[in-house]
Amino acid sequence: MITRRLARPLSQSSPSAWVCPSCIGSPFAPRQAAASILPQTRRQQPQQRRSIHHVPPLTYDATFQQDGIPNFISKYGYKIAWTEYQALMVQKLNELTAGEPYEHSLTKDLAIQFARAPMSASLFNHASMAHNNHYFFSTLSTHPSKLDNHPSLKQSLISTFGSIETLQMTMLDTASAMFGPGFVWLIWARDLDIVGTRKGGWRILTTYLAGTPYVEAGYRQQGIDTNTNNASSQNAYRGPISNNVGYMGQYTKANMDKAKLPPGGTNAQPVLCVNTWEHVWLRDYGISGKRAFLSDWWDTVDWGAVEQIAPKESKGTAQFIRY
Amino acid sequence: MVQKLNDLTAGTPEENSTAHALSLTYSRQPNMSSLFNHASMAHNNHFFFEALSPSPPPISNSLTTQLNQDFGSLETLKQTMLSTANAMFGPGFVWLVKAKPSSNATVQSQEQRFRVLCTYLAGSPYAGAHWRQQGTDMNTVANQTAGAFGAFSVGGQRDAALAPGGTGVSPVLCVNTWEHVWLRDWGIFRKRNFVERWWECVDWGVVEARVPKTQGLRGRPFI
Numbered sequence: 001m002i003t004r005r006l007a008r009p010l011s012q013s014s015p016s017a018w019v020c021p022s023c024i025g026s027p028f029a030p031r032q033a034a035a036s037i038l039p040q041t042r043r044q045q046p047q048q049r050r051s052i053h054h055v056p057p058l059t060y061d062a063t064f065q066q067d068g069i070p071n072f073i074s075k076y077g078y079k080i081a082w083t084e085y086q087a088l089m090v091q092k093l094n095e096l097t098a099g100e101p102y103e104h105s106l107t108k109d110l111a112i113q114f115a116r117a118p119m120s121a122s123l124f125n126h127a128s129m130a131h132n133n134h135y136f137f138s139t140l141s142t143h144p145s146k147l148d149n150h151p152s153l154k155q156s157l158i159s160t161f162g163s164i165e166t167l168q169m170t171m172l173d174t175a176s177a178m179f180g181p182g183f184v185w186l187i188w189a190r191d192l193d194i195v196g197t198r199k200g201g202w203r204i205l206t207t208y209l210a211g212t213p214y215v216e217a218g219y220r221q222q223g224i225d226t227n228t229n230n231a232s233s234q235n236a237y238r239g240p241i242s243n244n245v246g247y248m249g250q251y252t253k254a255n256m257d258k259a260k261l262p263p264g265g266t267n268a269q270p271v272l273c274v275n276t277w278e279h280v281w282l283r284d285y286g287i288s289g290k291r292a293f294l295s296d297w298w299d300t301v302d303w304g305a306v307e308q309i310a311p312k313e314s315k316g317t318a319q320f321i322r323y
Numbered sequence: 324m325v326q327k328l329n330d331l332t333a334g335t336p337e338e339n340s341t342a343h344a345l346s347l348t349y350s351r352q353p354n355m356s357s358l359f360n361h362a363s364m365a366h367n368n369h370f371f372f373e374a375l376s377p378s379p380p381p382i383s384n385s386l387t388t389q390l391n392q393d394f395g396s397l398e399t400l401k402q403t404m405l406s407t408a409n410a411m412f413g414p415g416f417v418w419l420v421k422a423k424p425s426s427n428a429t430v431q432s433q434e435q436r437f438r439v440l441c442t443y444l445a446g447s448p449y450a451g452a453h454w455r456q457q458g459t460d461m462n463t464v465a466n467q468t469a470g471a472f473g474a475f476s477v478g479g480q481r482d483a484a485l486a487p488g489g490t491g492v493s494p495v496l497c498v499n500t501w502e503h504v505w506l507r508d509w510g511i512f513r514k515r516n517f518v519e520r521w522w523e524c525v526d527w528g529v530v531e532a533r534v535p536k537t538q539g540l541r542g543r544p545f546i
Contacts, residue, residue, distance in 0.1 A: 080506070080510075080511055084510065084511045084512065085511050088511055088512055121412075122410075122412070125412045129412075177357075179356075179357070179360045179444060179445065180413060180414065180443075180444040181413065181414065181502075208413075209412060209413040210412060210413075225356070227356070227443075227444065227446065227457045228353035228356040277502070278414075278501070278502040278503050278506070279502050279506055279511055282502065282503055282506055282507075283506075283507075287503055
């Protein structure tokens with residue numbers, strides 16, 4: 001088991017009454033035996049720590065809290081999946097970053113910074129999960145705009161996928177096939193080495209658990225179920241190993257830091273994702289309702305929000321250049 | 324799980340195999356991973372629920388003695404299992420198993436000992452399926468060795484090449500940390516409380532019945 005350096009003592013978060021003898025009488029001993037970890041509104045931490053991170057405001061949060069997301073998630077499901085879960089992620093983030101130089105960093109930056117640090121796996125997980133969850137909820141709205149209202153985006157997607165139905169089926173089938181929880185992303189990948197087309201292309205990407213779609217953090221993309229791959233397929237997928245070793249050569253820390261982007265240098269801009277963690281759909285759809293949840297999600301996507309996030313070159317018509 | 328298993332095995336020679344047997348058979352076949360996942364999950368889930376009781380009798384002295392020998396105290400065992408469960412970011416199981424260490428260990432430690440093991444998602448603790456033990460979060464540990472025993476340890480990987488299924492792991496207890504198990508009754512913040520309460524509901528009689536009778540070296544004088 002990898003032991004992690006914790007920013008706060010373990011005793012502070014444990015509800016058990018047992019306290020190690022050297023902690024009794026110290027200022028960090030738990031004040032009460034059954035410490036509740038329910039956060040109180042914005043004040044996430046007892047004692048002297050400020051909370052830097054907080055649950056990011058969603059545009060439609062007030063409506064969602066009252067009425068849920070129409071035709072998709074009830075207000076109870078919304079409470080679990082956003083209000084409470086995001087609060088939990090933020091609370092853990094605050095605990096793990098308090099007093100550190102990166103305590104003000106954004107979740108995306110934290111995810112990228114700590115993607116290659118196994119000893120900070122917990123920090124990576126919570127930062128990346130907070131970021132991904134926020135992404136998922138920001139494409140949902142009370143009056144979602146249909147894709148037909150955004151012809152240039154729609155056309156661009158059709159150029160890549162052939163039809164919107166194919167895009168839909170691919171994303172939903174992928175999400176359905178994932179045994180464990182994670183996300184499925186639609187991303188615009190820039191600067192692909194494809195001769196003669198636009199400066200990038202649409203891709204569908206999966207990330208298991210709290211994996212991140214950003215290529216600079218590629219080592220923690222978690223795009224394949226590593227339980228069904230072997231060392232060589234995994235290596236082929238991941239590229240260089242994540243440790244560093246030696247004083248000179250390819251695997252030294254200096255050289256590994258240089259190789260920030262995987263070879264082939266793409267740059268990924270995610271525009272849309274679906275969160276397939278059980279706590280998102282379990283309440284409203286039941287244990288066998290994952291497929292129905294995915295279907296309803298597709299009908300609820302606010303393509304207006306997606307279009308706003310999508311980079312400009314992804315919405316242009318295809319320019320074919322012949323060499 | 325059962326429905327998916329039936330769908331996946333209908334009409335095949337395996338349609339009457341037990342979930343456990345299926346998980347052992349298909350642990351090495353990535354293109355049958357769906358079958359493995361559902362079989363292993365069905366088995367693990369059943370294993371979890373079998374050891375629960377509404378009013379469990381107190382743990383027997385003999386089992387307490389055995390566990391104390393390997394963990395120091397029951398409290399340590401409890402904290403180990405609970406901390407492991409809490410530390411796992413994704414869903415899975417935490418197991419108490421009786422296992423023989425790898426074959427290059429000293430004579431004295433050839434006997435079976437109790438260990439704590441975790442398996443992510445639908446990973447299987449059985450030695451026969453150790454290619455799918457899924458005992459580490461492979462996103463943070465990969466192409467390395469991990470642990471003192473088991474499929475990812477130095478000895479375990481050597482054993483895997485030499486003697487598949489040779490390490491003889493017998494699970495006796497597990498806790499299921501998938502969200503659907505605790506979300507409804509405990510809420511998203513209280514996984515820790517769920518695991519604590521689980522400990523109090525364990526039927527140690529069932530656990531003791533699962534412990535394999537050992538013919539180990541324990542009790543023999545040191546040679």
